[in-house]
Amino acid sequence: MTTEPPLRADAQRNRERILAAARELFREQGTAVALDDIARRAGVGAGTLYRRFPDRDALVRQVIVDGFEICLAAVEGARAEPADPAVALERLFLRVLEQRERLVLPLIGGPVVREPRIQELQHAIRDTVEDILVRARSAGVVRDDITPEDLITAAAMVCRPMPHLPDEMSAALAARHVAVYLHGLRPEGARPLPAAAPAPGDFGRHVAMDAEQRSR
Amino acid sequence: MTTEPPLRADAQRNRERILAAARELFREQGTAVALDDIARRAGVGAGTLYRRFPDRDALVRQVIVDGFEICLAAVEGARAEPADPAVALERLFLRVLEQRERLVLPLIGGPVVREPRIQELQHAIRDTVEDILVRARSAGVVRDDITPEDLITAAAMVCRPMPHLPDEMSAALAARHVAVYLHGLRPEGARPLPAAAPAPGDFGRHVAMDAEQRSR
Numbered sequence: 342m343t344t345e346p347p348l349r350a351d352a353q354r355n356r357e358r359i360l361a362a363a364r365e366l367f368r369e370q371g372t373a374v375a376l377d378d379i380a381r382r383a384g385v386g387a388g389t390l391y392r393r394f395p396d397r398d399a400l401v402r403q404v405i406v407d408g409f410e411i412c413l414a415a416v417e418g419a420r421a422e423p424a425d426p427a428v429a430l431e432r433l434f435l436r437v438l439e440q441r442e443r444l445v446l447p448l449i450g451g452p453v454v455r456e457p458r459i460q461e462l463q464h465a466i467r468d469t470v471e472d473i474l475v476r477a478r479s480a481g482v483v484r485d486d487i488t489p490e491d492l493i494t495a496a497a498m499v500c501r502p503m504p505h506l507p508d509e510m511s512a513a514l515a516a517r518h519v520a521v522y523l524h525g526l527r528p529e530g531a532r533p534l535p536a537a538a539p540a541p542g543d544f545g546r547h548v549a550m551d552a553e554q555r556s557r
Numbered sequence: 558m559t560t561e562p563p564l565r566a567d568a569q570r571n572r573e574r575i576l577a578a579a580r581e582l583f584r585e586q587g588t589a590v591a592l593d594d595i596a597r598r599a600g601v602g603a604g605t606l607y608r609r610f611p612d613r614d615a616l617v618r619q620v621i622v623d624g625f626e627i628c629l630a631a632v633e634g635a636r637a638e639p640a641d642p643a644v645a646l647e648r649l650f651l652r653v654l655e656q657r658e659r660l661v662l663p664l665i666g667g668p669v670v671r672e673p674r675i676q677e678l679q680h681a682i683r684d685t686v687e688d689i690l691v692r693a694r695s696a697g698v699v700r701d702d703i704t705p706e707d708l709i710t711a712a713a714m715v716c717r718p719m720p721h722l723p724d725e726m727s728a729a730l731a732a733r734h735v736a737v738y739l740h741g742l743r744p745e746g747a748r749p750l751p752a753a754a755p756a757p758g759d760f761g762r763h764v765a766m767d768a769e770q771r772s773r
Contacts, residue, residue, distance in 0.1 A: 447721050487737070494730045495737075498714045505663050505763045513752035514710045518738070520750050521703070521711075525741025534736050536729035547721045 356393050358383040363404050367445045368502055372401050372452055401445075405454050408446045409462035412437060412496075416469040426477035430526070433473060434496060434519045438512070441500040447548045448497035455549050463550045467493070467541065484528040488538040495522055572609050574599040579620050583661045584718055588617050588668055617661075618670050624662045625678035628653060628712075632685040642693035646742070649689060650712060650735045654728070657716040663764045664713035671765050679766045683709070683757065700744040704754040711738055 348356060362383035366374045376397060380390040394400040419433035437444075445451040470489040477483035499518055503511035545551070564572060578599035582590045592613060596606040610616040631652035638645045653660075661667040686705040693699035715734055719727040761767070 448719060450720055453721050491730065491733055491737070494719065495734055497719070498717075498734065501714075501717070503664060503710065503713070504666055505669050506760070507763065510755045510760065510763070513755065514707065516752045517707055517750045517754065518711055518714065520748075521707070521741040522734070522738050523741065524743075524747060525737040525739065527740075527746070529745070530743070531740060532736070535732045538733065539726045539729065544722070544726065547723065547726070 352393075355383070355385050355389055359385060359390055359393060359400070360404060360407065363400050364407075364443055364445055367401070367404060367451065368442075368449075371450070372397070372445075376400070401452060402454050402456065402459075404445045405447075405451055406458060406462070408444045408449075408451070409459060409466065411440045411443055412446070413462055413466050413469070415440065416466055416473070420469050420473050425482065426473065426480045427482040427523075427527075429473050430477055430483065430492075431523055433470070433492075434499070434523065437496050437500060438515060438519065441512075441515070442508075444500050446497070448494060449501050453547070453549045460550055463545070463548065467545075467550070481528060483526045484531045486534055486538070487526060488541075490539055490541065490544045495519075568609075571599070571601050571605055575601060575606055575609060575616070576620060576623065579616050580623075580659055580661055583617070583620060583667065584658075584665075587666070588613070588661075592616070617668060618672065618675075620661045621663075621667055621670050622674060622678070624660045624665075624667070625675060625682065627656045627659055628662070629678055629682050629685070631656065632682055632689070636685050636689050641698065642689065642696045643698040643739075643743075645689050646693055646699065646708075647739055649686070649708075650715070650739065653712050653716060654731060654735065657728075657731070658724075660716050662713070664710060665717050669763070669765045676766055679761070679764065683761075683766070697744060699742045700747045702750055702754070703742060704757075706755055706757065706760045711735075 347353075359379065362379050366379055366382060376390060376394075377387055379400070380387045383390070394403070415436035416433055418436055419429045422429045422432055447453045467489045470492055474483060474487065474489060474492070478485055499515040503514065506514070541550075563569075575595065578595050582595055582598060592606060592610075593603055595616070596603045599606070610619070632649055634652055635645045635649035638648055663669045683705045686708055690699060690703065690705060690708070694701055715731040715738075719730065722730070757766075
């Protein structure tokens with residue numbers, strides 16, 4: 342979308358409102374929700390919505406790209422922390438959790454969309470998480486057998502909406518869960534994990550990353 | 558359902574097949590799925606289904622009661638373990654994870670159903686988890702600030718289907734996550750948790766337990 346001409350301020354505002362409404366409704370009701378309902382929730386006319394997003398796929402794709410961009414910014418921000426790598430890991434989860442209401446992603450109930458921009462974002466996220474893990478492992482603050490796929494699925498688990506619970510309660514429970522999980526990543530007294538981690542390519546094939554490119 | 562006369566063997570078999578099909582379809586598509594689709598998946602006629610379950614609510618209720626009964630058996634089995642209370646906690650998660658495909662429960666995407674049998678099962682599950690925690694805390698193997706609500710939501714998180722991933726991969730990732738989480742429950746080096754736990758009554762009100770009875 343970066344090659345498009347910049348939008349006027351009101352058009353930009355409408356676009357943001359449509360995307361925010363789409364994120365909410367996709368999370369509440371799934372991506373099959375009627376586009377007219379999205380326009381209504383956004384407070385814009387159906388014509389305005391269709392001018393920006395000609396069909397559901399375009400809207401779903403944009404919401405998913407936005408979600409991966411949020412995650413990439415969060416993990417890159419965590420990697421840039423000059424602190425203890427254990428703190429970087431903590432920041433990674435905190436930053437993603439803060440944005441959880443905005444995430445519509447394959448592992449959080451969204452559809453898998455295969456397109457180059459999305460695969461690029463997924464690869465960049467995985468590589469950044471791997472960088473943080475490598476640093477944390479060599480500092481001796483994280484057990485050796487944890488993979489980026491473990492952290493990615495852990496983040497997905499805690500970011501999924503908890504059905505029926507009010508947002509504040511579910512955010513508190515998620516933050517408590519993350520604190521316990523992070524403490525559990527420490528190597529002291531760790532016993533072998535009960536199952537093998539999926540290979541990155543094997544995992545990636547199901548969530549859209551191109552398996553051929555990620556077979557290591 | 559225990560007051561009904563026993564069913565003939567073939568009727569019992571049909572009932573089990575209907576319930577298994579309902580569990581599968583509820584987990585895949587939500588509880589709004591058409592009853593005819595459930596009959597088709599079960600390989601029984603629509604008439605057979607309606608004879609056992611006059612409407613969707615009856616079927617949903619039974620699947621949810623079954624789910625809570627599975628959980629209660631799992632936590633009671635774990636409590637009965639004569640071993641180290643840390644092992645009891647581990648068994649608790651393992652036993653629930655083993656049955657994850659059969660769980661349709663409020664925190665795993667099912668609806669909240671308010672009825673005495675369900676509230677009774679929820680209370681019994683919470684009390685049993687509390688017993689295990691009390692023993693684990695006094696043995697010094699679990700930090701003091703973990704509540705049954707933490708463990709119940711942790712179990713719900715790892716039992717929810719992971720979208721798009723094959724069952725075997727998602728089971729391996731869930732088992733790895735649980736092992737890390739359990740290790741993180743140990744009190745050694747624990748820092749204060751970042752948010753307060755919800756009060757049992759406050760939590761219970763949203764998932765169906767009667768808040769008045771559980772205000773402590």
